[in-house]
Amino acid sequence: MDFLTLFIVVPILTIVGIVFARNHNQVRWIAAAGSSVSMVLAAVVILRYLAERQAGNLSEFLFVADYIWYPSFNIRYTIGVDGISVAMLGLTAIVVFTGIFASWEVEYRQKEFFISLILLAGGVFGFFITTDLFTMFLFYELAVIPMYILIGIWGSGPKEYSAMKLTLMLMGGSALLVVGLLGLYFNSSPDGGLLTYNILEIAKVHIPVETQKFFFPFLFIGFGILGAMFPLHTWSPDGHSSAPTAVSMLHAGVLMKLGGYGCFRVAMFLLPEAAHELGWIFLVLTTISVVYGAFGAIMQKDLKYINAYSSVSHCGLVLFALLMMNKTAMNGAIMQMLSHGIMTALFFALIGMIYGRTHTRNIMEMGGLMRVIPFLGVAYVIGGLASLGLPGFSGFVAEMLVFVGSWQHTDTFHRVATIIACSSIVITAVYILRVVGQLIFGPVREPWYHELEDAKWFEKLSVGTLIVGIAAIGLAPLWLSDMISVSLGPIVERLDMVTLIP
Amino acid sequence: MRLEDFLLMRHELLLTLIAVIVLCAEIFTKEDNKLFIRPLTLVLFLAVTLIGFIPGPTGTLFGGMYKSSELQILMKNVLNIGVFIVFMQSARWLKHEDNHNKIAEFYILMLSTLIGMNFMISSGDFLMFYLGLELATIPVAALAAFDRYSNKSSEAGIKLLLSSALSSGILLYGISMLYGTIGSIYFDQVSVAYAGSPIQVLAFIFFFTGMAFKISIVPFHLWTADVYEGSPVNVTSYLSVISKGAAAFIFTIMLYTVFGSIKPLWQDVLWITSALTMTIGNLFAIRQKNMKRFLAFSSISQAGFILLGIMGGNDIGMTSVVYYALVYIFSNLGAFGVVAAISNATNGKENMDDYDGLYGTNPALSLTLMLAMFSLAGIPPVAGFFGKFFLFTAAAKEGFYWLLTIAVLNTIISLYYYLLVVKAMFINKNDEPIAHFSSDAYTKMGLAMCVFGMVIVGFASPIWEYILSLSYGVL
Numbered sequence: 001m002d003f004l005t006l007f008i009v010v011p012i013l014t015i016v017g018i019v020f021a022r023n024h025n026q027v028r029w030i031a032a033a034g035s036s037v038s039m040v041l042a043a044v045v046i047l048r049y050l051a052e053r054q055a056g057n058l059s060e061f062l063f064v065a066d067y068i069w070y071p072s073f074n075i076r077y078t079i080g081v082d083g084i085s086v087a088m089l090g091l092t093a094i095v096v097f098t099g100i101f102a103s104w105e106v107e108y109r110q111k112e113f114f115i116s117l118i119l120l121a122g123g124v125f126g127f128f129i130t131t132d133l134f135t136m137f138l139f140y141e142l143a144v145i146p147m148y149i150l151i152g153i154w155g156s157g158p159k160e161y162s163a164m165k166l167t168l169m170l171m172g173g174s175a176l177l178v179v180g181l182l183g184l185y186f187n188s189s190p191d192g193g194l195l196t197y198n199i200l201e202i203a204k205v206h207i208p209v210e211t212q213k214f215f216f217p218f219l220f221i222g223f224g225i226l227g228a229m230f231p232l233h234t235w236s237p238d239g240h241s242s243a244p245t246a247v248s249m250l251h252a253g254v255l256m257k258l259g260g261y262g263c264f265r266v267a268m269f270l271l272p273e274a275a276h277e278l279g280w281i282f283l284v285l286t287t288i289s290v291v292y293g294a295f296g297a298i299m300q301k302d303l304k305y306i307n308a309y310s311s312v313s314h315c316g317l318v319l320f321a322l323l324m325m326n327k328t329a330m331n332g333a334i335m336q337m338l339s340h341g342i343m344t345a346l347f348f349a350l351i352g353m354i355y356g357r358t359h360t361r362n363i364m365e366m367g368g369l370m371r372v373i374p375f376l377g378v379a380y381v382i383g384g385l386a387s388l389g390l391p392g393f394s395g396f397v398a399e400m401l402v403f404v405g406s407w408q409h410t411d412t413f414h415r416v417a418t419i420i421a422c423s424s425i426v427i428t429a430v431y432i433l434r435v436v437g438q439l440i441f442g443p444v445r446e447p448w449y450h451e452l453e454d455a456k457w458f459e460k461l462s463v464g465t466l467i468v469g470i471a472a473i474g475l476a477p478l479w480l481s482d483m484i485s486v487s488l489g490p491i492v493e494r495l496d497m498v499t500l501i502p
Numbered sequence: 503m504r505l506e507d508f509l510l511m512r513h514e515l516l517l518t519l520i521a522v523i524v525l526c527a528e529i530f531t532k533e534d535n536k537l538f539i540r541p542l543t544l545v546l547f548l549a550v551t552l553i554g555f556i557p558g559p560t561g562t563l564f565g566g567m568y569k570s571s572e573l574q575i576l577m578k579n580v581l582n583i584g585v586f587i588v589f590m591q592s593a594r595w596l597k598h599e600d601n602h603n604k605i606a607e608f609y610i611l612m613l614s615t616l617i618g619m620n621f622m623i624s625s626g627d628f629l630m631f632y633l634g635l636e637l638a639t640i641p642v643a644a645l646a647a648f649d650r651y652s653n654k655s656s657e658a659g660i661k662l663l664l665s666s667a668l669s670s671g672i673l674l675y676g677i678s679m680l681y682g683t684i685g686s687i688y689f690d691q692v693s694v695a696y697a698g699s700p701i702q703v704l705a706f707i708f709f710f711t712g713m714a715f716k717i718s719i720v721p722f723h724l725w726t727a728d729v730y731e732g733s734p735v736n737v738t739s740y741l742s743v744i745s746k747g748a749a750a751f752i753f754t755i756m757l758y759t760v761f762g763s764i765k766p767l768w769q770d771v772l773w774i775t776s777a778l779t780m781t782i783g784n785l786f787a788i789r790q791k792n793m794k795r796f797l798a799f800s801s802i803s804q805a806g807f808i809l810l811g812i813m814g815g816n817d818i819g820m821t822s823v824v825y826y827a828l829v830y831i832f833s834n835l836g837a838f839g840v841v842a843a844i845s846n847a848t849n850g851k852e853n854m855d856d857y858d859g860l861y862g863t864n865p866a867l868s869l870t871l872m873l874a875m876f877s878l879a880g881i882p883p884v885a886g887f888f889g890k891f892f893l894f895t896a897a898a899k900e901g902f903y904w905l906l907t908i909a910v911l912n913t914i915i916s917l918y919y920y921l922l923v924v925k926a927m928f929i930n931k932n933d934e935p936i937a938h939f940s941s942d943a944y945t946k947m948g949l950a951m952c953v954f955g956m957v958i959v960g961f962a963s964p965i966w967e968y969i970l971s972l973s974y975g976v977l
Contacts (some may be wrong), residue, residue, distance in 0.1 A: 070963045072970050073895070133892075136883045145881050146922060152929040160929060164921060171917055175910035178891070182906065214903070291876035 002065040003045070004079045004129045007089065010037050010127045011122030013474040016114050020283070030106060031114040035097040035203065038125070042093035058179045060200060060490055069135075074196050078132040080149035083487030084334055085128045087480060088254075091341045092128065092467055096121040099246035101462040102349040105356075106154065106244070113154055115212065116146040117134040117246060120199040124254055133181050133266065137174070137198060140262070143255060144170045147239075155242040162242035169235040173225030173259075184270060187211055189264040191389065202270050203494065209273045216274035219267035220282055227259025227319050228312045229282070230289040237296070240308035245352030248304070252311045253345035257337045260318040264330065268322065269491050272498045274464055275325065280413065283323045286395060289316025289419045294427035303351045303439075306431060310387065313424055320421055321402040324414070327485065327492045329405025333486045339386075339473055340393035346383045346466040350376055353459050354439075357452045361436055368444030377440045379463045384432040386470045389425055394473035399425065509559050510570050513578045514620050515560040516550045517546060528606035536605050540593050543609045544944070545740035548591060549583040550809050562626060566688050569626040573972040577751045578682065579618050584744045584831040590948030591839045592736035594941065595845050600651060602635045608648065610738065611641040624753075628677045628687040631752070635673070635716075639666045642741065643915030646733040653976055658732025665715065665725040673712025679705035693760045698767070705777060706761055710771065711731070713756075716749035718802050719809065720779040727786075730798035735845055735852075738794055739838035744802040747827040754812050762976040765815050772813040773905055779806030780912040788919050791854045793841045796919070797834070803916055806832060807893055810909055814896030818974035822892040824969050829889035832875035839949045840871040847939040854923060859932030864939070868927040870949050875920040880913055886958035 014034025021027045045063075052062050061080030069075045081089070099117065106113050124141030130136045144167065151167075157443035175393035188195050188202045196202065225232045236256075240248045266274040293313030300306045314336065321333035353376055354369065355361050370377035389400075406418040444450065455463065473480060508515060523546065527539050560570045589612070589828040596605045618637025625631035643666065647659025681687050683702055684695045696702060714722040730738045757768055779859075783803030808830075811822040844860075844867070845852055861868040877886030890913065899907050959965060 069968060072967055077965075089604075138887070141882045141887070143874070148924070149928060152925060157586055160925060163929075164918070164925075167917055167921065172914045174910070175914050176907075177902055178894055178910050179898075179906050182895060183903065184899055186901075190738075 002063070002079070004063050004065065004081065006041055007038065007129055008122055010034055010041065011118045013127065014118050015122075018111055018114050018118070021111070024107075024110060025112055027110050028100070031100050031118060034118060035093070035100045035121070038121070039093045039097050039353070044092045045081065046086050048089055049081065049083070050479070053134040053486065056419055058199050060487075064131075071413075073134075075134045076198065077130070077135055078131050078316075079129045079247070080131050080200055080369075081129060083483040083485075084261070084265075087334065087338055087484060088128045088257065089125065091257070091338050092124050092254050093119065093175055094465060095249055095341060095345045098345060098349060098462040098465050099249045101458040102249060102352055103244070103246040104406045104458040107339050109153065113150070114390055116150050117250070120146045120150070120250060124250075124258065128261070129260055131199045133184065133199065135197075136266075137177060137181055140177070140258065141171070141174050143258065144174065147243075147251065149254075150247045151239065151243045152228075154244040154247070156239065156398055157242045159242040159491070160275075162238040166235040166239035169225060169232065173222045173232075174217045175222075175261075176225075179221035180215045180222060180267075182210070183215035183218070187240070199265065199270065205489075207271065209277075211453065212271040213272035213278060216267060216271045216278055219271070220263055220278075222281065223259045223262035223267060224285075224319060225259070227256055227263065228289065228293070228315045229259075229319055230285050230292055232314070233289060233293070233312045237305055238311050240311065241302060241304035245348055248348040248352075249345040252308070252348060253341040256311065256315045256319070256403070259340055260315065260322060260333065263319060264322045264333070264487065264491060268325070269494060272495045275323075275495065276498060279323045279325065281341070283320065283417055284318040284325060286316050289313065290320055290421045290424045291427070293315075294424045294431070297431045298434075299426065301362050301364055303363060303435070304348070304355070306363075306435060307347045307351060309346075310431070311340070311344050311429040313428065314344070314387075316320060317399070317421065317424070320417070324406045324409065326405055326408055327488055327493045329406065330488050330492065331481055331485050332401025332403075332405050334488075335394070335401055335473070335481060336398035338480070339398040339470065342466050342469040343383060343395060345378070346463065346470070347387070349462050349466065350380050350383060353455065353463075354380075358446075358449070363438050366439050366445055368440075368449065370440045370447045371444055372452050373454045375456075375460065376463070379467060380440055382467055382470070384436045386474070388429050388432050392474050394470045394477070397474060397477045397481070503608060504939065506559050506561075507563055508755045510561055510563055511561070511568065512558060513550075513554055513582075514617055514624075515611050517554065517620065518615045520546045520619070521610050524606050524609050524613070528610075531771070533603070537597065539609070540596060540944075544586075544589055544593070545834075547582075547586055551579070551586050554579045554582055564626075564630075564659070564869050566626045566690065567630045568621075568624055569689075570624055571972075573820075573824075573974075574755075575621050576969065576972060577623050577748075580824065580828050580831065581616065581619060581748055581836050583622055583828075584747065584835065585612065585740070587831070587835045587839075587948050587951055588612070588736060588744065590944045590951070591835065591842055592737065593944035595734065595736055595842065598846075600649070600799065604648070608645070611645050614622050614641040614647075615639075616744070616913060619744070622690050622752050623748060625752070626689055628680070628692075632670075632674060632677065632755075635712075636670060638745070639670065639716075642737070645737045646729055648737060649734050652732070654732035655734065656732075658729040661725050661732075662729045664916070665833050669712045669715035672708050674713065676708025679708070689756070691799070693697065693762060696761065696763050703732070703767065705765070706764065709756075712751045712969065714775065715748060715834050716925060717746055717753065717805050717808075719775050719805055720782045720802070723760045723779070723783070725804050726802055727795050728797045730801075731792060735794065735842040739835055739842070741901045741930070742797065742838070743834045746801065746805060748833065750812070750823055750827060752821055757812060757975065758820065758976045765976050766775070769813055769900075772809050773902065776806050776809035776813060776909050777905060779803065779911060780808065781806075783916075784912050784915040784919070787916070790919075793852045793854060793857075796923075797837055797841070800919070801834065801910065804834075804878065806912070807890060807909065811893040811896045813902065813905075814900050814975075815971060816896065816899055817821055818892070818899055819896040821966065821970040822971040824973070825966055826893055828887040828948065829877065829885040829956075829959055832952045832959065833874050833884075833886050835951040836870055836874035836949060836952030836956060837878065839945065839952060840867050840874070843867060843945050844933070846938060847941070850938065854926050856936060857923065857926045858930040859935035860927040863922050863937055865934050867949075870953055871927065872924050872956060873953060873956055875923050879917045879920040881917075883960065885955045885958075885960035886956070887968075892966070918962065
């Protein structure tokens with residue numbers, strides 16, 4: 001069996017294992033084992049990928065395998081990875097691993113919880129390894145639907161409402177995607193030959209510009225909803241806040257990145273002329289997302305809502321950078337995807353742990369946590385600083401690349417957009433530092449806080465892994481950024497090519 | 503008639519044979535041993551279903567009135583599978599006090615309508631088509647009124663009979679107009695001579711009306727909710743799946759062969775009716791709490807999606823209709839099967855609020871219903887996703903992207919109400935959920951077949967490829 005399919009097989013086996021587990025402890029250890037294997041697989045893939053590139057392998061996708069599925073439609077199960085997919089697989093593996101440990105103490109319907117979570121993870125893994133649009137879409141939808149169950153059953157607050165809103169809006173996005181994908185499919189062969197769903201094959205075809213401009217909005221909005229693009233981001237604050245910890249981690253950390261990934265891999269790569277001509281509309285929307293999300297975070301008192309709006313802002317930055325369509329900015333976008341993914345997972349994990357102890361998420365009701373639960377306090381401060389963009393952590397690297405790249409555009413429109421987006425850094429600082437000051441430092445709010453237990457081993461493992469991740473990317477980003485840069489080559493080339501044609 | 507001729511009509515003849523055997527069993531047994539008729543019929547019908555899949559001769563009979571091709575045989579086989587599952591699911595209900603002495607009647611009526619549908623699918627001229635249609639409709643009216651002690655059941659029967667009579671009358675009027683202008687009722691001759699003159703277009707509209715009634719397309723759908731709600735659950739499941747599926751099959755065949763020359767016209771008509779049907783079906787389904795009415799409106803909406811596939815007018819269109827009917831059989835019968843099981847076990851509870859918290863007490867049934875809801879909504883990895891996607895592909899091939907947008911947005915609306923059921927079972931809390939009950943072997947097997955179908959059909963691409971090899975677009 002080929003190597004990449006293991007990413008899907010391991011979750012399936014884990015689910016089977018969980019179904020047959022006999023007690024509480026076995027369930028979570030099997031889940032932990034499964035996710036650890038996925039982590040190992042991700043590490044192996046990264047190392048092997050780098051080795052292949054070293055050896056001089058220049059093909060766009062590596063570890064390719066291709067099986068025909070529906071001959072009459074030319075739907076195939078085609079898999080392959082490039083630098084960006086490999087990085088995303090790594091991100092997913094880390095977030096799933098830490099998410100499982102952050103949910104160590106889930107009791108109610110524990111089996112169903114872990115099964116849904118692993119199913120979600122499997123869907124996401126599948127999305128990143130496939131290069132056939134139909135199969136990709138199948139995994140995309142597969143990754144969305146367990147969210148409804150997870151939030152609806154194990155969530156908190158207005159969970160039924162949030163779950164329904166989230167599911168309907170995200171599926172709405174995928175509904176628009178159907179139209180876009182079918183449009184791509186039926187335009188994938190200029191001379192009436194074999195139609196195809198393969199990304200690389202479609203990229204070779206020059207689709208007429210008018211057709212491109214018709215389908216580009218469907219694809220970009222479809223993926224953009226998942227990337228929390230204004231004004232279709234409204235599922236995000238409620239969705240993240242009502243979701244249980246691991247689900248928020250996975251969702252904000254990984255699923256929202258599927259949106260950004262889809263935007264450039266499908267919408268921009270395959271419809272480059274339309275991306276240039278219509279990109280400015282979406283640039284306006286994403287700039288608004290960045291600032292709106294940040295302002296929204298300032299207004300909130302509930303920790304999870306703060307983080308949710310912050311995610312809207314950071315994911316908006318991803319789309320913003322992608323729309324700049326040059327190598328530096330797009331590199332920054334991918335780095336931001338990775339950096340924010342780990343960061344937000346860290347935040348949601350910490351918030352879950354804090355909530356489990358203080359039983360409130362309202363920052364006005366808490367204070368002085370550094371004195372009573374120092375491990376979590378320090379972790380929160382580190383997360384906050386990384387989110388601000390402090391050098392030494394991954395946030396800085398990402399935002400630096402994004403803004404340097406977007407400033408390379410010399411026209412007023414792009415420059416103004418860059419300045420507005422940059423201002424979000426200041427706004428981010430406001431809400432992050434305010435929370436840290438109020439929550440972590442300052443006097444201990446309640447006397448019974450002194451009884452609170454600091455992080456347990458699984459919580460330390462979870463949080464520690466994520467901090468190591470942020471620091472690693474922040475301190476030594478070059479290997480990662482190079483890996484991404486090489487794979488961005490074909491995409492940027494295609495986008496540039498169309499501007500050269502008079 | 504030679505042996506080959508008998509073999510051509512093997513589906514219809516075998517079904518008639520079973521009907522006669524059941525009738526004899528009914529006549530020659532005493533009051534108390536009627537129950538054995540159930541396994542008898544099931545075994546016989548299973549045999550017939552399996553025999554149906556054995557390849558056999560194709561051709562025409564009676565001077566062209568009866569046509570049998572591999573595609574039509576496949577359609578009949580698909581219907582057989584559906585009816586077999588309906589029979590399995592109705593076994594428990596037939597054991598009830600009220601139904602004890604009507605078991606054979608139930609089977610004979612069902613078989614009669616199935617024979618009618620078979621003839622309708624195999625028709626080669628309008629007379630055979632009309633005979634089949636009437637044979638398919640009248641026993642169903644009796645079935646709808648099967649529950650003698652329920653006012654609603656009688657109401658359902660009368661409504662069905664009257665509406666069918668009216669629509670059949672209109673259909674016949676259209677056929678007479680075609681005969682008047684063309685001078686022949688044979689499909690081959692009509693399709694060649696059909697010129698699209700105003701009276702012929704009118705004839706087409708009347709024909710469309712008659713069929714639209716059977717498939718429950720808006721605005722001919724008003725009978726559906728009341729009839730579905732009033733009939734016994736198993737009859738409802740038959741109506742919503744088999745009857746609709748058969749009508750869709752013959753509708754497709756006739757549009758592609760007989761009315762092929764006015765393809766742009768019926769594409770326009772289907773555009774409007776498809777958009778209306780999907781939307782109105784969905785909007786009404788949102789408000790329903792009675793599970794039978796809920797599934798009724800959901801099936802109206804599904805019919806709208808099937809129209810999307812028919813509209814394509816190409817081979818993918820026809821294939822997607824047959825394929826979706828198969829998927830729809832498994833999904834809808836799965837949903838109805840669970841509703842029926844719960845209704846039988848709890849003495850008639852059919853309201854969605856009663857389903858709150860069902861997962862805690864009856865996990866297997868809840869999971870089955872959840873899979874069925876996802877399949878109807880078109881969520882992967884169950885078969886409904888593939889079925890819907892291929893229907894969309896058929897429409898996209900002809901470039902109907904705006905209608906496609908309407909269709910996918912309707913999918914989202916439908917997802918909302920399908921999720922309401924999932925929400926009730928898994929998320930809502932209930933102090934007195936429906937207690938755990940065990941269904942009998944027949945019901946379990948019927949549901950198992952549905953689940954198997956839903957899970958496997960999507961991934962098994964040879965099924966699609968086989969259907970595609972037999973299909974054709976407008977010539």
